[in-house]
Amino acid sequence: MTTPASFLTEEMIQKAIGQKSAPRSIDIEKGAIIKFAQAIEDDNPVYNDEQAARDSRYGGLIAPPTFLRSVGVDRPEYPFDMPFTRLLDGGSDWEYFHPIRAGDRITAVAEIADINERTGRMGLMIITSIVVTYRNQFDQVAATQTSTSIRY
Amino acid sequence: MADQVFWDDVEEGTKLPEVVKNPTTQQLVKYAGASGDYYQIHYDQGFAKNNDLEDVILHGALKNAFLGHLVTKWMGPDGYLKRLACQYRGMDIPGTPVTAKGLVTKKYQDQGANLVDCEIWLENENGERTTPGSATVALPSR
DSSP, X not given: OOOOSOOOOHHHHHHHTXXXXXXXXXXXXXXXHHHHHHHTTOOOHHHHOHHHHHHSTTSSOBOOTTGGGGXXXXXXXXXXXOSOOOEEEEXXXXXXXXXXXXXXXXXXXXXXXXXXXXXXTTEEEEXXXXXXXXXXXXSOEEEEEEEEEEEO | OOOOOOGGGOOTTOEEEEEEEOOOHHHHHHHHHHHTOOOGGXXXXXXXXXXXXXXXXXXXXXXXXXXXXXXXXHHOTTOEEEEEEEEOOSOOOTTSOEEEEEEEEEEEEETTEEEEEEEEEEEXXXXXXXXXXXXXXXXXXX
C-alpha cells in the first residue's frame, strides 16, 4: 500500500477547524448506567445500587466518568474527502463540572479543535483533536471531552 | 462502606491502590453494547487482522474507564473527579491482565478546593505502560 507523503493543505486545516457536528440528545436511563458499570466491572454503589445511591451525597444514581462516551455524538464532517478509512483512538481528556444523573437529558456537540498530519509506522496519519461539549437539561456544561482520533 | 481518603493525609508520592482487570472478549462485547462502540476491531478477529492488528484489541475508552475506576475508587464517596485524561500508546488484547496504577504528583489548594493531581497508567504483564494519563481530584479535609 502506498500513501502520499502529504495530504493536508493550510486551507484544508483552516476550513476543518471549528467544524461542528449536529447536536445529539439522549435521556440518561438508569438501566443504561447500570449496564455500563457492569460492562466496565465497576461495582461502586452510586452507579449500581439505587438505595445506596440515594443515601449518598448525590441523592440518586450517577453515571461513571466515561459513560458519556455512550451518547454516541456524531463526528464533525471534514470539509474534504478523507483519504483513509482506518481509525484509531489516540486518547481522551475529560473535564467534569456537574454529575450526570439518571433522568438527565444530555446534549452533545463535537467540534474539530485541531487537525494535523504525521508520518508514523503505518505511513501517513491524519490526527484530529475533537472537543465534545456535554450539556444537561439546565444548559449547564456537565463535561467536556477532548479526544484524539488517528486516521491512517 | 468505602474508606474515605482525606486531603490532609495525602502527600506527593502517595500511591493509589492498584486495580487489576482481566478483560475477556466477552467483556469487550459487553462494553461494545453498553457504550455503543461497535467498531469491529474490538470483536472480529479477521477484521482486526485486516487492519494490521495482531488480534482484537481493547477499546481505548474501556481502558479510560479502568483508569476512572482506579481514581474514583481511591477518592472515596466524598471525593470529586475534576479531570481524567489518558493516551492510548500501546494496544492491549483480551486474555491478558492489565493493572491500573497511580500516584499523587501534586497537592494544592485552588479557589477553596483541596486538590491533588495524580499520574495514572495502565500496565500490561510486561510492565509496559500502554495507557499513561493523569487525573485531578478534589478531596475532603478533616
